[in-house]
Amino acid sequence: MQAKFAPVFGLLLPALVFLPLLAFLPFEIHGGGWGLIANFFGAALRPSLTPSLLASACSGIAITLAVALWSWLLSLVIGIGAGLLSAPTVSEAFWGCRWPADLLRRLLALPRSLHELLWGLILLQGLGLQPVVAVVAIAIPYGALVARVVSDQLESLPQAPFQALRVAGAPSPAALLTGLGPSLLPGVLSYGGYRLECALRSATLLGVFGLGGVGADLRLSLQSLQFHEAWTSLWALALVMFLLEQGIALLRRRWWQPGAVVGQRGRELLLLFVVLLLLLFPAAQLLDLQWQVLLGPWHWPMDQQIFQWQAWWLPWPQLVSSTLLLTVIAALAAFAAAPLLLLLFSPWALMQPLLRGLGLIARLLPPPLTALLLLFVLKPGLLPAALALAFHNAGILGRLFLEGLEAQDPRPEQALLAAGVSSRKALLMARFNGLAAGYLAYGAYRADVILRETVVVGLVGAGGLGGVLLEALSSFAWADVLPVL
Template identity: 30%
Template sequence: MNDSTPELKPPLWSWRRTTITFFFIVFIFCLKDLGLKFNHLPDGADPWQAAKDFFSAALNPAFTDQNPSLPADAKPFLERIGENMLATLRYAFVAMSMALPAGLILGILCSRSWWPKKLQDSTSSSFKHYLLRLPIVLVYLVSRFFTTLIRSVHELIWVMLFLAFLGDSPLTACIAIALPYAGTLAKVFSEIIDEQDARSSDHLVYSGAGSLQAFFAARLPQSLPDLLTYTMYRLECAIRSSAVLGFIGIETIGLTIKQSYENNYYNEVWTGLYSLILVVMAFDILGAHIRKRLHTAPHALLNPDPNNIRALKRHTPRWPFMRLTWTALLFTSVAAWFIGEPLNQYHSHLSRWERTKTFAEGLLPKPVRESHAWSDAIPWAENLWTTNGAEALLSTVIMASAALLLAAIFGYAFVPWASRNIASAKPFGLPSGHTSKVLTRLWSFLGWVVRTLFLIARSIPEFILAFLLIGIIGPHAWPLVIALAIHNFGILGRLWSETHENQDDLVAKQQILSGGSRNQSYLCALLPASFNRQILFIFYRWETCVRESTILGLLSITSLGYYISLESSFLRYDSMLFYILLGTAVIFISDIISVILRAKLKNS
């Protein structure tokens, strides 16, 4: 009797193959639209010489002013760099001190974990159940809509809006950073809270506690480590956003870089870039230590009587480093409001009320202001759409998509060598051939080099990278695409390598123990297991890339940001709002698409 097991064949088509095919088609379409001509400099300009002059200065950063015409009593160069770097940190801390409380409150409202158990059931057809559920669902939907709206607009566009009616004070810029950051924090906080294990809060509810009591006593404390680590990451992002404020005239390190580059003082540029990179790296390392501490269970040295509460509290292990860190961060956030020049400086002969009134009136479409009939806004909007809107929107989406897919391609090539469980003399902790101290150190050095490359790539804001690249290869779309790709290469590299390190590696270990190589265990076991998570990160970053490619239009490249800046300079606030809403609509649509595809990928 022959028992024959039917051969299992994978399906011809799946969501994974559909997703990869879709990405490939989009990438080809983007390359066709962008073209492959990278040099758009005037005749006679030599991009290779410009690149050589700029990058050779990296080996010799300036410690004194390169400008020979400065007066003798001018502030020393390094002192100005230090002051601008401190201003960058100050504005970042002020912005985060506003964004964090708002993001936490909105994040709780956007979460379903605090809902009463009986109201979480959406399948009941009872009219009474529907009436009880309606108010809480409305709060949830309004909160979700509001957070999506405020994070859909880039912080630099918020700055342009706020400067128009609040004035050119540093506080205005800080509020503009805080607003989209509050929306981003709210979205991520709500997802972190909802993804926690519900057994502890359910146990309290079944024991007689109310839903809010269970939420604040169990679910929220359970989420705290992840909330704190993500807050540290957003603080790092706020430092980069604060640096970019220099490109619109706020005195941060970005202003120093911009002025030095425009005057061809490349050595000064590199000094500013190095200072920014070092500060971002310092906060990245601090965040890594905090993540490690928060996700490591402390071990008590003594075993007191478990029934003695006082003894348990007395012998509970404590980490002075954590207390010192959070105390220093809290003190810095408070001090940033009061130490230094006043944040709320105002330099206009018009009152803020007059500016706000003029701005609000200007937001109405011009035909509506003249005729007081909203029907006249339709041909006005159609004209903006057909004249510039459609082309600018398509250009924005193409640049964002090309940059992200380019970053993903290079990310897949470099990520294995940044993952500590792969880039090791003993992959997954198992012996693989001959090992020695030299080989072990070489593997460790390789992993450190790639991880440092990721860190440097994401330390420099894409706006600054694009500004520098335009000066080298000319004003066109490719500098923006390359800048976005470099920055997202660093971010995807970090996220994907951490995904590999946290992934269950049992199948990969079996590959090694069965005689497979390092590459085989990665390609046949670890990569397929991590694929869905990596695709989720691509969708997460695409939304951000659309926002960033919008704002890169401020560098005079045709995108939505270019027309937003143009209309703002002519005080045509109605047209400016139209282009802002176009970008917001794309973010809303991309958010819906990413939610649907994430669900499909998770179930595949």
């Protein structure tokens, strides 16, 4: 019995991080901004509906969607190609050895280790303010992430069909496509849909830092305290995110449910692919994409100051420890938020609408904007940065957790309730226990994402490597950028 409960304890132990957060919170609060916080959330009920602002919000949403669409499709092309080439199975089939795939896998770790915001700021220095910068900045790390997932999924598939075709004399490309392609497709499509949601959030985030779209409108509205205007853009973005999530969920249920017609699924998939390709043309015209700038002269600073050795003498222990502390606090709080709320406010089925609404708001607000709101009531430092990252990622993890609970078999919980067990214990022993292992694995992956996201909250004085990097990039201090990277 003890071994059975161990995964459940793994879900609940991270909630201990809220104890030190609650202990330090009273010392970090200052008394001037509660009215602004109330005005911000009160403005959600009364967004501005002036025609000019609505037109501006629609224009910003269209630009953000265009950036997300182009960067998403480009990342899939890069990721699927690089994922196949970095799979040892493919490498052995084509070249008879594994080392090319192993080398490529290690090289792909470099682009995905940098947040898309960093890629955007770096490309911005070299290419100037170009729409193609936002597209490429998202496509590079996302392509590397997709490549890792494709490679891992390809290696986890049963290899017997592929090996049988190879023994029968089939060429390597045909054997891969026939033997492994059908089994690989569901995972690629499911993960590809998730990356589209991520691309929309990343495009909004890059807009916050000056690369256009709805994110730029949001930051200007918040900085000028025009909360009614900010909520006009936020509600428009929320509608787009909701429709996107529901559309992806509908396609996933329709295509991968038991008994789905393979031929019909293939025709619908081909139709969707054609529609997406057709949407690329108006999206490119809207953004005025000029791909030739990638081949033109890059304006890098070529003076000798870039090689100053004194720039490498930074307080590395303090910077690294601050970054890791921020990551651990935010990751634990984000991981534990949904399970803790469901246990405190049971029955969980009645809490679902509220949690889904909170999760949508959490995913809607980029961490920098949440951090700016927290500065109305908290002192600059690590705490507002950690809370902003935790809030945003709790929305993402909470959605996954609720979907996992709904997918659990309800009969064990019903049997425990019929036996007189309380609703909280039944939820913990039946549904939480069955979900724990998968949720723990995804939480570990999300911690890696939060580590990269620490750079986006450097503007609130959180310290760490992200703050140094943002300051160096904004002041063109390339001698300080290189050692941090």
